[in-house]
Amino acid sequence: xxxxxxxxxxxxxxxxxxxxxxxxxxxxxxxxxxxxxxxxxxxxxxxxxxxxxxxxxxxxxxxxxxxxxxxxxxxxxxxxxxxxxxxxxxxxxxxxxxxxxxxxxxxxxxxxxxxxxxxxxxxxxxxxxxxxxxxxxxxxxxxxxxxxxxxxx
Amino acid sequence: xxxxxxxxxxxxxxxxxxxxxxxxxxxxxxxxxxxxxxxxxxxxxxxxxxxxxxxxxxxxxxxxxxxxxxxxxxxxxxxxxxxxxxxxxxxxxxxxxxxxxxxxxxxxxxxxxxxxxxxxxxxxxxxxxxxxxxxxxxxxxxxxxxxxxxxxx
DNA sequence: CTCGGAGTTGAAGCGCACTTCAACTCAAGG
DNA sequence: CCTTGAGTTGAAGTGCGCTTCAACTCCGAG
Numbered sequence: 001x002x003x004x005x006x007x008x009x010x011x012x013x014x015x016x017x018x019x020x021x022x023x024x025x026x027x028x029x030x031x032x033x034x035x036x037x038x039x040x041x042x043x044x045x046x047x048x049x050x051x052x053x054x055x056x057x058x059x060x061x062x063x064x065x066x067x068x069x070x071x072x073x074x075x076x077x078x079x080x081x082x083x084x085x086x087x088x089x090x091x092x093x094x095x096x097x098x099x100x101x102x103x104x105x106x107x108x109x110x111x112x113x114x115x116x117x118x119x120x121x122x123x124x125x126x127x128x129x130x131x132x133x134x135x136x137x138x139x140x141x142x143x144x145x146x147x148x149x150x151x152x153x
Numbered sequence: 154x155x156x157x158x159x160x161x162x163x164x165x166x167x168x169x170x171x172x173x174x175x176x177x178x179x180x181x182x183x184x185x186x187x188x189x190x191x192x193x194x195x196x197x198x199x200x201x202x203x204x205x206x207x208x209x210x211x212x213x214x215x216x217x218x219x220x221x222x223x224x225x226x227x228x229x230x231x232x233x234x235x236x237x238x239x240x241x242x243x244x245x246x247x248x249x250x251x252x253x254x255x256x257x258x259x260x261x262x263x264x265x266x267x268x269x270x271x272x273x274x275x276x277x278x279x280x281x282x283x284x285x286x287x288x289x290x291x292x293x294x295x296x297x298x299x300x301x302x303x304x305x306x
Numbered sequence: 307c308t309c310g311g312a313g314t315t316g317a318a319g320c321g322c323a324c325t326t327c328a329a330c331t332c333a334a335g336g
Numbered sequence: 337c338c339t340t341g342a343g344t345t346g347a348a349g350t351g352c353g354c355t356t357c358a359a360c361t362c363c364g365a366g
Contacts, residue, residue, distance in 0.1 A: 008342065018343085019325055027323095037332045039343055058258055063323070088262050095259045099252060105211055106248045109241050161312065171313085172355055180353095190362045192313055216353070 004033070004041035014050040021050070029053055029067050045078055052087065059091045060098060157186070157194035167203040174203070182206055182220050198231055205240065212244045213251060 011018045024030045025040075030049050032040040049070060056066045069087055073079045164171045177183045178193075183202050185193040202223060209219045222240055226232045 006342075017325080020323080022344090023324060035332090037343085039332070055258075055262070057323095088265065092259070092262065095255060095262065099255045099259065102248060102252045102255070105208075106245065106252065109208070109212075109245065109248065112241065159312080170355075173353080175314090176354060188362090190313085191315095192362070210353095 003043055005044065005046070007032075007040050007042070010042045010046060010050065013047060014054075016050055016054065024050070024053065024063070027063055027067055029063065029070055048079075048084065052084065055088075056091060059095050061091060061094065156196060158197065158199070160185075160193050160195070163195045163199060163203065166200060167207075169203055169207065177203070177206065177216070180216055180220055182216065182223055201232075201237065205237065208241075209244060212248050214244065214247065 005013070007018045007021055010016075010021060014021075016024075021030065025032060030042070030046050030053075032042050032046070035041055052070070053063075053066055056069070057063075061069075069090065073083055073087070158166070160171045160174055163169075163174060167174075169177075174183065178185060183195070183199050183206075185195050185199070188194055205223070206216075206219055209222070210216075214222075222243065226236055226240070
């Protein structure tokens with residue numbers, strides 16, 4: 001059958017480097033069978049998983065969260081289009097929120113360009129309550145120090 | 154004069170950790186004078202720089218690019234509101250583009266949820282030409298392998 | 307003068323998402 | 337059989353944006 005893909009084939013078809021695919025597999029995002037000679041063979045459904053992974057990354061979701069999402073797929077049967085649609089929908093909100101925050105940032109930036117302020121205290125731009133931050137990787141704790149110890153008692 | 158801020162004061166006012174401020178200074182994003190005892194003293198204008206840095210990060214700009222932008226500020230005179238406005242405007246386009254790409258991703262995601270495809274070949278979602286990727290840090294080469302050697306000659 | 311909190315440095319570590327490397331095996335063609 | 341290209345592994349490296357640490361100094365109040 002034309003079912004099984006080698007890692008090279010999966011890489012070519014998905015545009016994801018073999019090293020990345022092995023990395024995803026170690027993290028449990030995709031799965032493979034092994035041949036007698038210990039080589040990976042991927043079912044075609046893994047292509048869809050890889051696609052979902054890359055799309056999710058564009059939405060700004062970490063691999064760990066993507067793994068959790070993928071874990072919620074039915075393991076017994078092959079996921080249906082509906083299953084995938086449900087997963088995609090779960091990112092919709094995040095995407096919407098992300099777009100909303102960026103839009104707000106843009107409007108605020110326009111406002112601040114108008115007034116030329118860029119002053120930290122009042123400017124809505126510098127309001128940690130909207131945690132748009134903590135989005136890209138890197139050591140965490142982007143803006144979260146809004147609370148420099150409010151005196152215990 | 155009430156001009157000079159210690160690193161602790163700048164940290165408290167900007168919400169940025171002292172370690173991060175020292176890091177920014179090493180990268181040349183902010184500047185300080187030194188006291189006789191080798192301690193940093195920041196002019197109040199540095200507050201504005203720090204604000205600009207954090208805002209720029211939210212737009213998705215790297216520290217290196219922020220440094221370049223800040224380098225374009227007039228070094229002789231204290232930057233005016235107009236100077237800052239010009240810098241902010243330079244991020245506007247990036248922000249717009251980012252929002253546009255995310256919006257496209259959302260629309261495509263809706264489309265793909267509708268058809269349930271998520272198939273790599275045709276799906277507009279997985280089109281490397283729109284390089285929304287390469288945005289967060291991490292080892293590079295996000296989607297760029299669209300060209301698996303088109304036969305030389 | 308003494309004390310403690312704030313500051314200084316360079317070096318190392320961290321988290322994420324990978325890539326690169328060395329050393330090896332596997333699989334198919336000539 | 338031999339070669340070549342594709343695959344295997346674990347360990348280490350990379351880039352970004354920091355934080356943490358150890359060991360030290362500075363500075364102001366008591």
